[in-house]
Amino acid sequence: xxxxxxxSHYQSEEFARRLRGRYxxxxxxxxxxxxxxxxxxxxxVVLLTSIVSKGYTAFxxxxxxxxxxxxxxxxxERNFTAILRQGLYAQFPQITDRTGKRTLNELLSSGAxxxxxxxxxxxxxxxxTTQTIWVRSDDEVDQFIKGYFPRNAPEAERRLNDAKIAxxxxxxxQGSLVQAFxxxxxxxxxxxxxxxxxxxxxxxxxxxxxxxxMALSVPIGVAxxxxxxxxxxxxxxxxxxxxxxxxxxxxxxxxxxxxxxxVFLGFFGLPRSAPVVGGLVMALMTLPVIIISARxxxxxxxxxxxxxxxxIGASPLQxxxxxxxxxxxxxxxxxxxxxxxxxxxxxxxxxxxxxxAFIVDVPHGMTDSATVLPVQIYMWADSPERAFTERTSAxxxxxxxxxxxxxxxxVFLxxxxxxxx
Amino acid sequence: xxxxxxxxxxxxxxxxxxxxxxxxxxxxDVKVFYGAKQALKGxxxxxxxxxxxxxxxxxxxxxxxxxxxxNRMNDTIENCRVDGLIALDGEDIYGKSIDAxxxxxxxxxxxxxxxxxxxxxxxxxxxxxRIHGMATGREExxxxxxxxxxxxxxxxxxxxxxxEPGTGxxxxxxxxxxxxxxxxxxxxxxxxxxxxxxxxxxxxxHIEELIDELRENFTIVIVTHNMxxxxxxxxxxxxxxxxxMVECDDTEEIFTNPRDERTQGYITGRYG
Numbered sequence: 001x002x003x004x005x006x007x008s009h010y011q012s013e014e015f016a017r018r019l020r021g022r023y024x025x026x027x028x029x030x031x032x033x034x035x036x037x038x039x040x041x042x043x044x045v046v047l048l049t050s051i052v053s054k055g056y057t058a059f060x061x062x063x064x065x066x067x068x069x070x071x072x073x074x075x076x077e078r079n080f081t082a083i084l085r086q087g088l089y090a091q092f093p094q095i096t097d098r099t100g101k102r103t104l105n106e107l108l109s110s111g112a113x114x115x116x117x118x119x120x121x122x123x124x125x126x127x128x129t130t131q132t133i134w135v136r137s138d139d140e141v142d143q144f145i146k147g148y149f150p151r152n153a154p155e156a157e158r159r160l161n162d163a164k165i166a167x168x169x170x171x172x173x174q175g176s177l178v179q180a181f182x183x184x185x186x187x188x189x190x191x192x193x194x195x196x197x198x199x200x201x202x203x204x205x206x207x208x209x210x211x212x213x214m215a216l217s218v219p220i221g222v223a224x225x226x227x228x229x230x231x232x233x234x235x236x237x238x239x240x241x242x243x244x245x246x247x248x249x250x251x252x253x254x255x256x257x258x259x260x261x262x263v264f265l266g267f268f269g270l271p272r273s274a275p276v277v278g279g280l281v282m283a284l285m286t287l288p289v290i291i292i293s294a295r296x297x298x299x300x301x302x303x304x305x306x307x308x309x310x311x312i313g314a315s316p317l318q319x320x321x322x323x324x325x326x327x328x329x330x331x332x333x334x335x336x337x338x339x340x341x342x343x344x345x346x347x348x349x350x351x352x353x354x355x356x357a358f359i360v361d362v363p364h365g366m367t368d369s370a371t372v373l374p375v376q377i378y379m380w381a382d383s384p385e386r387a388f389t390e391r392t393s394a395x396x397x398x399x400x401x402x403x404x405x406x407x408x409x410x411v412f413l414x415x416x417x418x419x420x421x
Numbered sequence: 422x423x424x425x426x427x428x429x430x431x432x433x434x435x436x437x438x439x440x441x442x443x444x445x446x447x448x449x450d451v452k453v454f455y456g457a458k459q460a461l462k463g464x465x466x467x468x469x470x471x472x473x474x475x476x477x478x479x480x481x482x483x484x485x486x487x488x489x490x491x492n493r494m495n496d497t498i499e500n501c502r503v504d505g506l507i508a509l510d511g512e513d514i515y516g517k518s519i520d521a522x523x524x525x526x527x528x529x530x531x532x533x534x535x536x537x538x539x540x541x542x543x544x545x546x547x548x549x550x551r552i553h554g555m556a557t558g559r560e561e562x563x564x565x566x567x568x569x570x571x572x573x574x575x576x577x578x579x580x581x582x583x584x585e586p587g588t589g590x591x592x593x594x595x596x597x598x599x600x601x602x603x604x605x606x607x608x609x610x611x612x613x614x615x616x617x618x619x620x621x622x623x624x625x626x627h628i629e630e631l632i633d634e635l636r637e638n639f640t641i642v643i644v645t646h647n648m649x650x651x652x653x654x655x656x657x658x659x660x661x662x663x664x665x666m667v668e669c670d671d672t673e674e675i676f677t678n679p680r681d682e683r684t685q686g687y688i689t690g691r692y693g
Contacts, residue, residue: 234499304536308599310497312549312606313526322548323538 051400055393057146061182061195062137064088064107064171068116069130075120080113084135091176092167103163107171109136111196136184137177139194139387141168145179148386159386185394189360190376194387197380199395201362205275205355205370206344206402208363212279213286213343218336220283221290222325225332228291229298230320249288256285257349265353272354276366281353282343289342293335297328330417337410341403347374373399445470445610445640446491446528451505453486453495460486462664463505468610468657473632473641475651475672478661479687484644487661488612491642492528493521509610526553529608533615535595537587537602542579545587545598546570549606565605572638573601574631593624600631604639611635613643617650629654648688652676660684 009015066087074083088104095101109115112135120127140159143149145168149159160168171177188198232238260281264270270277301324309319350356355371356379363370371379373395380392446468453461461483468474468491476484486495493514495501507514514524526549537545546566549555556562566583570576575597579590587598596616603611613632617625632641632654645651651658652672659669660681668675668684679685 302536304532304534305538306497307494307530307532308536308538308602309548310494311492311525311530311532312602313522313524314548314552315522316497318552322552327539 051393051396055390055395055397058185058387058390058394059182060146060179061184062142062145063134063178063180064112064137065132065134065176065178066091067130067132070120070127072128075127078117080116080120084108084112084116091171091174095167100163103161104167106164107137107141107167109138109195110193111191112136134180136195139385141177142195143386144168145172145177146390148390185391189362190358190371190379191360192358194383194385194391197388197391199373199376199398201359202371202373202376202395203398204362205278205359206372208275208366208370209278209282209350209355209372210340210344212276212366213282214336214340216279216283217286217290217339221287221336222294222332224287225291225294225298226320226325229295230324231316245288245291249292252348253285253346254348254352256281257352259284260349261352271367271369273357273359273369273371274367275363275370277353278350278355278370278372279366281349282346285346285349286339286343289339290332290336293339294328294332297331297335298324300331301327330413334410334414337406337413341406341410344372344402344406345374345399347372347378350375373402442469442472444468446507446509448487448490449506449508451487451490451503451507453483453490453504454500454502455498456500460664461490464661464666466659466666466669468640468642470640471636471638472657473636473643473655474657474659475655476642476644476659476661477646477648477651477687478667480646481663482661483664484661485614487666488530488614488642488644491610491612492525492530494525494530496521526606527608528610528612529603529606531596531599531603531611531613531616534619535592535599537590537595537598539586539588541584542570542587542590542598543583545602546605549602553606555606569601569605570598572604572635573597574627574634575601591624593620593627596620596624596628597631600628600635604635608639610640610642613641615644615646618646625650648676660687662687 066084067090068083068087070083074080085101085105085108088108089095089101092100092104095104115135116133119133137145140149141164144151144160144165151165155162168177184196185198187200188196189201191197228238228241260277264277264280265272270280305323305327306319309323310316314322350372356375357369357371358379359369359371361368377392377395377399380388380395383392444467448464448466448468451461451464452459464483464487466474466487476488478484489495490503490507491514495503503515509519509524509528512519514528538548540548543566546569547556547562550562550565556565567576567580570579575594578594579585579598587595590598596619600611600616617628620628629650632643635641643651643654655672657669658672658675660667660675660679660683662683667681668679670680675684676688679688
């Protein structure tokens with residue numbers, strides 16, 4: 001095409017059409033992008049709304065106020081159930097029949113006598129006096145007050161009969177049945193009774209597990225990355241290792257669980273359900289992630305820094321420890337935190353090594369039986385009681401909170417130490 | 422391994438007398454291979470003490486490769502093999518008795534792009550003396566830093582902000598900082614790989630003056646693409662072409678009376 005012809009080409013109708021087409025394509029692409037973003041945010045909002053709306057009530061728990069007379073004989077017999085019940089009956093003098101009393105008994109949590117016992121142990125001076133105490137209500141009472149059981153369904157289809165509802169209404173009216181912050185949720189281990197169940201055991205289990213994971217995978221991972229990136233010769237062996245590390249990062253986590261079961265439990269005979277084993281398995285799982293992210297961070301340090309250090313006579317190790325590694329640290333930290341966050345949210349491999357057990361006690365050491373947050377969520381999600389539904393969502397919120405904090409920390413560190421050359 | 426270092430420069434063109442100049446470094450039949458590719462095809466050069474040797478030649482001719490052989494920076498490159506002999510004060514620098522790390526303290530290097538450490542100006546200079554144990558105590562280190570910056574002509578500009586990051590300086594200042602950093606470890610030879618290519622003319626003039634001053638105490642080898650620069654700062658010039666060293670002579674001689682027509686072609690701008 002000659003120059004003159006091409007000039008007229010740019011003014012022709014055909015060119016204008018092409019231009020319009022180009023603009024349209026760009027616009028469509030933008031629309032598609034915005035639509036995808038909107039869809040993703042909508043999903044997120046739906047997810048969060050559903051979790052929060054189901055779970056926020058779990059942070060409150062119904063408490064019953066009782067005037068109890070701590071009779072010395074009864075305390076010595078450890079008959080705290082009777083003490084509590086007498087206090088409860090006193091609020092309903094009109095109820096005298098056995099059925100009515102049984103209905104009242106069911107208002108109290110089965111853990112309430114232990115609460116009272118703990119109170120007496122803590123302060124023996126109250127024996128022989130009359131005290132006003134607050135004890136947890138049964139989870140069904142709690143759920144009814146929160147409105148999860150419809151009040152106007154036929155009595156036969158209701159979890160709570162008319163007599164119980166009447167008693168609850170009376171107590172709410174008197175102010176002796178109120179909602180208070182659910183401290184149990186954050187201080188107790190697991191329980192079969194929803195009102196006595198908490199996530200503290202799982203949180204401690206998670207922390208112990210992560211501690212082991214971090215203590216193992218960070219030094220090993222960073223050292224491996226430094227060696228591979230800065231010292232190892234580039235040959236087919238290191239290529240093979242690199243391919244394998246990348247593959248390991250993509251191995252389904254349950255496989256690591258099986259490995260842990262076979263090696264740590266089967267061969268080394270380490271205890272079942274223990275954070276130390278969970279940590280070991282998680283460390284294996286996190287290592288490739290840390291190695292890969294650390295290598296990327298090391299790679300992003302410009303070679304001119306290495307040359308500068310080598311050029312004034314720093315040894316290769318000095319070059320790495322004095323210059324390259326400090327400069328790569330933000331990236332390594334980010335990768336580490338994201339790896340840890342992944343380990344915190346991981347469930348499958350822990351199922352294989354027995355951390356799915358029902359454990360009531362809060363673990364005190366690396367070898368105590370423990371469970372972790374996501375496994376706790378998994379187990380609660382399986383429980384039929386209505387009260388566990390809201391606790392499941394609450395535990396999810398706590399887990400998400402930890403993950404958000406960790407990821408936020410990663411972003412913060414990256415922004416704070418990010419360096420441009 | 423000991424090598425004859427007192428080499429009589431060959432009687433050159435008529436009218437010049439042969440003179441004895443101590444050679445700081447010599448290269449004999451230096452061949453460099455990157456894998457199977459040969460980058461240098463047998464280089465012979467003498468680097469005379471307290472003089473500036475300029476390496477000129479078109480891109481890809483092997484000037485920088487040769488320069489990096491002189492302090493074994495090529496060791497860090499995978500698949501790079503160096504044949505032949507390079508000696509510093511008569512000692513083979515690729516020999517067993519020489520440690521590459523120590524060698525690089527004796528043969529310093531300034532790079533094409535200013536590459537200060539992302540640390541303070543003070544720490545940039547003090548790093549070398551620190552790792553080599555050249556200064557004991559704070560005061561001694563302060564002194565080394567001040568002296569190095571003064572010799573690099575940067576002291577007056579930065580003396581009030583030694584704690585500020587070296588990366589915050591201008592390009593020319595950064596390059597002088599890098600020169601000061603190289604000087605701080607008291608090298609014997611300073612290699613400069615196109616030190617002015619990233620700088621503006623004023624900063625370039627600064628560096629050129631500096632090179633002329635540094636010649637008193639150091640032996641300097643400079644790679645440059647700028648013919649005027651080579652003519653201005655160097656006493657000796659070597660012309661490289663396609664991995665060969667075509668010609669090495671007094672700078673004046675190279676620029677006024679080149680013997681090889683490739684040199685002639687390059688310096689008159691016919692290619693390059």
